[in-house]
Amino acid sequence: MNLLIDHLRHICGDAHVLTHDDPSTDLSAWELDWRKRIRGRALAVVRPGNTAEVAAVVKACAAAGAAIVPQGGNTGLVVGGVPDNTGTQIVLSLGRMHAVRAIDPANLTITVEAGCVLQNLQAAAEAAGFLFPLSLGAEGSCTIGGNLGTNAGGTQVLRYGNTRELCLGLEVVTAQGDIWHGLSGLRKDNTGYDLRNLMIGSEGTLGVITAATMKLYPQPAAQLTAWAAVPSMQAAVELLGLAQQRLGPGLTGFEVMGQFALSLVDTHYPQLRVPLWQETPWCVLLENSDSENEAHARSQFEALLEAALNAGCVSDAVVAENLTQARGLWHIRESITLAQADEGLNIKHDISIPVSRIPDFVAETDALLAHHIPGVRMVDFGHLGDGNLHYNVQAPQGADGNAFLRDYEDQVNTLVFDQVKRFDGSISAEHGVGELKVGKLPLYKDPTALAMMRAVKQALDPQNIMNPGRVLGSEE
Numbered sequence: 453m454n455l456l457i458d459h460l461r462h463i464c465g466d467a468h469v470l471t472h473d474d475p476s477t478d479l480s481a482w483e484l485d486w487r488k489r490i491r492g493r494a495l496a497v498v499r500p501g502n503t504a505e506v507a508a509v510v511k512a513c514a515a516a517g518a519a520i521v522p523q524g525g526n527t528g529l530v531v532g533g534v535p536d537n538t539g540t541q542i543v544l545s546l547g548r549m550h551a552v553r554a555i556d557p558a559n560l561t562i563t564v565e566a567g568c569v570l571q572n573l574q575a576a577a578e579a580a581g582f583l584f585p586l587s588l589g590a591e592g593s594c595t596i597g598g599n600l601g602t603n604a605g606g607t608q609v610l611r612y613g614n615t616r617e618l619c620l621g622l623e624v625v626t627a628q629g630d631i632w633h634g635l636s637g638l639r640k641d642n643t644g645y646d647l648r649n650l651m652i653g654s655e656g657t658l659g660v661i662t663a664a665t666m667k668l669y670p671q672p673a674a675q676l677t678a679w680a681a682v683p684s685m686q687a688a689v690e691l692l693g694l695a696q697q698r699l700g701p702g703l704t705g706f707e708v709m710g711q712f713a714l715s716l717v718d719t720h721y722p723q724l725r726v727p728l729w730q731e732t733p734w735c736v737l738l739e740n741s742d743s744e745n746e747a748h749a750r751s752q753f754e755a756l757l758e759a760a761l762n763a764g765c766v767s768d769a770v771v772a773e774n775l776t777q778a779r780g781l782w783h784i785r786e787s788i789t790l791a792q793a794d795e796g797l798n799i800k801h802d803i804s805i806p807v808s809r810i811p812d813f814v815a816e817t818d819a820l821l822a823h824h825i826p827g828v829r830m831v832d833f834g835h836l837g838d839g840n841l842h843y844n845v846q847a848p849q850g851a852d853g854n855a856f857l858r859d860y861e862d863q864v865n866t867l868v869f870d871q872v873k874r875f876d877g878s879i880s881a882e883h884g885v886g887e888l889k890v891g892k893l894p895l896y897k898d899p900t901a902l903a904m905m906r907a908v909k910q911a912l913d914p915q916n917i918m919n920p921g922r923v924l925g926s927e928e
């Protein structure tokens with residue numbers, strides 16, 4: 453393996469190949485997953501500076517039979533972007549490849565390198581007078597390559613779709629080290645199999661995304677945010693229907709947050725001043741993006757909330773007066789993940805269910821969990837507008853988090869995923885499979901679909917060097 457390291461240093465330069473040989477080098481940033489659940493050990497962290505270097509690195513690894521784990525911002529929540537603990541895998545970090553290559557205003561596209569941090573991509577779009585709508589709590593550190601690798605969702609999916617729907621073209625280094633130049637900004641191209649959509653969401657198991665052409669949108673003339681207390685999950689679903697009817701495509705965000713989830717934000721970040729949470733089991737965050745002006749947006753929003761109050765699906769509401777207040781409300785929503793991590797270890801789920809069935813799913817599954825684990829605390833929140841819940845299970849008050857995971861993680865996952873199946877849902881809506889759900893996927897995914905996935909993996913990566921063991925498991 454020393455020969456491989458020498459080869460990689462020759463390709464990328466000594467400074468960009470980090471190993472444990474130098475005891476002063478701390479590789480935690482690349483080896484430890486965001487939730488600090490798994491710490492791997494890499495043979496080396498390699499940081500190429502351009503696509504040709506990525507291709508040469510992959511060729512060198514393929515020749516040596518070394519596995520490659522592509523990594524962006526390392527904010528993934530399913531342990532897909534860190535190496536295993538064998539000390540034999542190469543972490544291929546795209547962090548140095550962060551350039552905005554081009555903006556095409558007439559075509560409404562932006563072409564960026566994979567390591568571009570999402571927030572920087574949003575800022576580049578804004579500076580050019582456009583909106584890049586993908587938005588998620590990790591946007592200050594996640595990268596567009598990781599967003600594409602996981603087909604990330606976030607808080608604007610309702611109107612603009614997942615990362616997949618925002619992508620028009622890719623540049624990819626294949627598992628053989630060849631470069632696929634697919635950076636077309638075309639909205640129509642029916643010349644065969646859709647390789648772009650195959651790569652998106654493949655979690656680094658089929659190739660390395662090195663650049664992407666993404667869609668841009670006109671900036672809305674006005675954006676308003678409201679925070680509503682709702683008496684039940686059923687009421688939240690009714691409010692969603694009403695908002696869709698009245699705001700149409702103006703409804704760009706619809707997030708639900710349970711009382712316990714908000715209590716954690718209140719406990720760990722009291723300065724954020726969470727509104728209304730003490731008086732209601734659920735709160736909803738709504739965003740109205742208007743193409744006319746703020747007065748129009750406000751009158752639409754107020755009429756919607758009045759109708760909802762009259763219909764009984766909202767018990768109280770506040771509309772942000774200005775951008776600062778709106779940002780504050782969104783900040784509360786985005787802080788749930790951190791507050792939950794501060795509270796201690798927990799069992800995280802990222803499920804999707806048809807929206808209409810979510811109230812029954814939550815009521816039934818809450819009751820089953822409470823029966824099995826007296827005192828269990830449910831950290832429920834998520835993208836209700838997309839039917840996507842982060843249905844998280846926290847240990848009873850005072851319980852030891854490690855013991856809770858050891859004793860309950862598998863049975864809680866089975867209970868929740870069985871319920872998801874019964875309600876025709878998916879065990880991963882937006883975070884992906886990674887390593888965390890790899891054992892469960894065969895139990896809940898259609899066997900024919902799995903067989904086709906295995907065939908694709910075998911065809912594109914016959915050596916099984918691209919992120920092995922993730923998505924499909926280690927036997928592939």
Ligand code: FAD
Nearest residue numbers: 524525526527528532533589595597598599601605656661
């Ligand atoms: P990484 O974590 O580095 O990698 C993720 C996966 O993609 C790995 O399998 C990796 O191998 C692969 N990958 C990375 N780069 C490439 C590449 N260039 N080519 C091929 N494969 C690659 N996710 C959501 O969907 N919605 C949310 O609302 C959301 N909110 C979050 C909030 C917080 C606070 C945190 C910590 C995470 C959140 N996430 C969310 C999860 C995470 O941010 C996303 O999955 C994100 O897309 C990961 O990007 P990354 O650059 O950090 O990827």
Ligand code: MLT
Nearest residue numbers: 589606786789802834842
């Ligand atoms: C979110 O919606 O905030 C994210 O997906 C992160 C999480 O599930 O904790």
Ligand code: ZN
Nearest residue numbers: 606834842882
């Ligand atoms: Zn989410």
